[in-house]
Amino acid sequence: MTAKIVITFSIVVIAMAWLVYYWFFGVNLGYKISENPNDWAIFANYLSGTLTPVLTFSSIVLLIRSLRIQLAANNTLESEVKRQKKAEQLSVFESRLFKAIDTQNTSFKDLELVFDNGTHQVVQSAGNAVDALEECLQDLKGESSITVEDIEYTIIEDIDTQGHMFSIIRKFYVSVKLIDIQLTKERGFSKSDKKEYLELLINFSDFDLLRLIMIGMKYCQYPMAVSLAKNIQLENTLEELGYLDYLGEV
Structure with missing residues (x-):
């Protein structure tokens, strides 16, 4: 659920950055699409400055989420290893115990x-x-x-x-x-x-x-x-x- 929220938030912010830019310069000021490379460079700087912090934050959140999932998986694996080890120890123990019981009952006869x-x-x-x-x-x-x-x-x-x-x-x-x-x-x-x-x-x-x-x-x-x-x-x-x-x- 957290990953979906972060991705949705990021998409919304990107869309808003484009829409705000278009509304302010295209609708409000009536500017047309420029053919000057310098204008596009300025536009790129605007997008970079606006979106980089948001995308960086989203990346960090997703990374933390990934680390939590990995940690949970490692804990599950560790628990399973301990369970298997305990089961193996119990199997060996039960074999020895039942042999001991058989031996004592035979001796009693x-x-x-x-x-x-x-x-x-x-x-x-x-x-x-x-x-x-x-x-x-x-x-x-x-x-x-x-x-x-x-x-x-x-x-x-x-x-x-x-x-x-x-x-x-x-x-x-x-x-x-x-x-x-x-x-x-x-x-x-x-x-x-x-x-x-x-x-x-x-x-x-x-x-x-x-x-x-x-x-x-x-x-x-x-x-x-x-x-x-x-x-x-x-x-x-x-x-x-x-x-x-x-x-x-x-």
């Missing part, structure tokens, strides 16, 4: 915990192992002299003799850490993006596996378990999804 039923030891696997661990914890908590350190010792030394629980907690920690490292503000991601993928990690993880992770967060002092327990955004996400109450019950 191989989980074996050892329990002493009084006469002999019983090995429980996967979900049955988590159920048995919960029962064992309830029994331990029922003892008046038991401490959190005693429970941790029992889990590490007597129940998780093969380190399977430690391995699963470590894999879950790696997935959470991957989200923390990759989905940063510097990479163009927001807290809501991080929350979305934490929810995805939790919802795509086997529920029995999540129960095991939360038991580890509460009772084990593995560095990874402690880090998970102190992760505020993970805690908030677990609470929003209704899983955090489990920590108070177990």
Whole structure:
């Protein structure tokens, strides 16, 4: 719209310059068209002096308009490049995250915990192992002299003799850490993006596996378990999804 106005204004000014000259000298004074080159030179100077400032101003306005259009195009291009870069980063991240989730779920199927039923030891696997661990914890908590350190010792030394629980907690920690490292503000991601993928990690993880992770967060002092327990955004996400109450019950 600005360019059209400037062009129209310029045409009107040029026409007015011709008309004013014609009216003053041709109509008002009755002059005829001169055949003297000097008169035409004077006429040219008149047009030049009258129109040059106007045309110069119009050129500047159009140049500024052109620069604004170019700047808008550059901003659009820059935004598109950033969007594509973010999409590429997200694609690589999602591939790594889903592989990590598959790995931890596969490892959970191989989980074996050892329990002493009084006469002999019983090995429980996967979900049955988590159920048995919960029962064992309830029994331990029922003892008046038991401490959190005693429970941790029992889990590490007597129940998780093969380190399977430690391995699963470590894999879950790696997935959470991957989200923390990759989905940063510097990479163009927001807290809501991080929350979305934490929810995805939790919802795509086997529920029995999540129960095991939360038991580890509460009772084990593995560095990874402690880090998970102190992760505020993970805690908030677990609470929003209704899983955090489990920590108070177990």
